[in-house]
Amino acid sequence: MSFLINVNNKDIEAREGETILDSLNREGLNVPTLCHLKGKLPTGSCRMCVVEDINSGRLVAACASPVYEGMKIQTHSHRVVESRKMIVELLLSNHPDDCLYCVRNKNCELQDLSDELQVRERRIKGKKNNINLDRSSPSIVRDPDKCILCGRCVRVCEEVMGVSCIDFINRGSDSFVGPAFNKSLNTSSCVKCGQCIMVCPTGALSEKSHFPELISMLNNPEKTVVVQYAPAISVSLAEEFDMPAGVDITGIMNAALRKIGFNYVFDTTFTADLTIMEEAGELAERINEGGKLPMITSCCPGWIKFAEQFYPDMLPNLSTCKSPQQMMGAVIKSYWAEKSEVKPDDIYSVSVMPCTAKKFEAQREEMTSKGISDVDAVITTRELGQLIRMYGIDINSMAPETTDSPLGSRSSAGKLFAASGGVMEAAMRTAYYMITGEELLRFKIEALRGMDGSKEASVKIGDMNVNVAVVNGLANARKLMEKVKKGEKEYHFIEVMACPGGCINGGGQHIGASEDEIKARMKTLYDIDDKETVKVSHKNPEIVELYEKFLGKPMGKKSHELLHTDYFKREVLL
């Protein structure tokens, strides 16, 4: 049922049961929010969104108050604005004054609000917090002094990720957010996905930077500095430079990376194709030889850590394939090093990822060969943006360039890795070919596309129906794992991506993107798949060459040495 409510002396439509904020947003009317998370239950704790309810004469939180017929509200009356300003002043009263040094300078909701509300003097001086900066995690830096206790990270970690690593500790002015027993993040149940960074309004949570080492390596003439970038980067980097969401700037990015000083530029999508060759081979092997099913993807390091701590009994279900990042790292320091006559020791291998967990993955002990890491440094999409700005590169005036070869060509199937469901689609294409010797008639599996957290399909391969499931957001993975454990449905293959929507919405991506913008990134991937001619990983010419000249066959001895890994149960406080 809908009715009219009066907002700022003008009638707008409202629907029974929705909040004031819902009605206002639909009409394009803005009130500032801080603790609000779109699509999640409101907590109404920050009071930033208060509006004046004329009938009751009270200030009510728009995010948590339902509309009613005959409602009259003022969203920017003097009283409302003064109240919001006071909230910001109180939040600033114990906030560090180091905006100039802060990673979120110029991209901070607290800064924006204090500007919007014209806070120009410090009227209220509070006792500053003095809680230890937590730099223990290879992925995430936690600075509780900058935290304004909005609780968005706590809710994302619990509701979207199903991890609940962090919560409010203590009470009143002593409150802060942290893991159980105030442990450091590296010893906690944190899976490093970085979704907490994506919702943090301030600089309280940020990625661990590898810049100082990276820059010294770029300036070290004895090192060959190579870079790879994930399938998701080219469709999201543009937003770092105020271009519209979903613009694909692969060529420009190649040129920019070379200008920064990277000696060789590779595309991780190449090893996404390689992952598919190995993973589809593994699936065929497990199906034919009665191996452990359902097989579950292993490209997502956040999911891997989640499984290692919450579902250790299901580790045999995980594909033994390393992720594309690690496969690329391994191939660069073996095949490519040999071919290019560079000593593996002299290669500094950098990857650009939409992800903070990739930083953690790169330093896992299993991801080394003879004491040499496959990948030496990982930077996020955001950090690549910073790097490009730091080197004074004008993205708008660059001529596109291609990647280096080999390790540069890709299929459009590999590109799909960036979105939830993409790994599955790509794997089905190649598994079909490996099992039947023929190509699939219809490549597109519509049921596995889109932003839904949980998707399913059944693909007929030969005379067998292969049941597949795709989940994103680890809370959905948890639900599916419980279902699998109870034997409610039999699946052959499951794809898990930790972040909602997949890597295009990873924890290393541009902060502040809306759901529509994430969908735009997704659409670009599907467009690429529609337009391009090499749509299957097994037809990527450089992949064919790699197997002919170096690896032999998928799941062969050399592959096992370089491209496969194992997992371990983790004892952490859950």
Next chain:
Amino acid sequence: MENNFKEILTRYPEGSVENLIPILQDIQEAEGYLSEESVASVARYLDMPASKIYGEATFYNQFRFTPLGKYHVQVCCGTACHVLGAATVLEEIQKNIGVESGQTSKDGLFSLEVVACIGACGLAPVISVNGNFHAKVTGESIKEIMDNYRNQEKS
């Protein structure tokens, strides 16, 4: 120790999150504090993340997360004690044993707790060490009291 928690947990239905506080109280009563192991057991038993339990427990003053010292010092900060200088007494004790409320000294000898009122207002400001009351303490008398306990250890 694990068995100790298990016995306590069996008094409550599995998954009954509404019993969290009574469970934690029982464990603290038995163990003197809430250890990581005990919180992990409660987490599994109630199917509730350890971070939530820790968050809940730290909300209340009554829970501690370090084992009690051999001498458990309770400083009364109730109204009467407060008026007669409990703050100075507390500060002096913190300096003397080198820990803050809720903590235990490194040698395991003393632990400190601030309590609201121990019902001995006539003796204010008052502290209790392992249940023995010390009446009308002052900043100066603290050293003597604490040294007494230290000497007991040596002899």
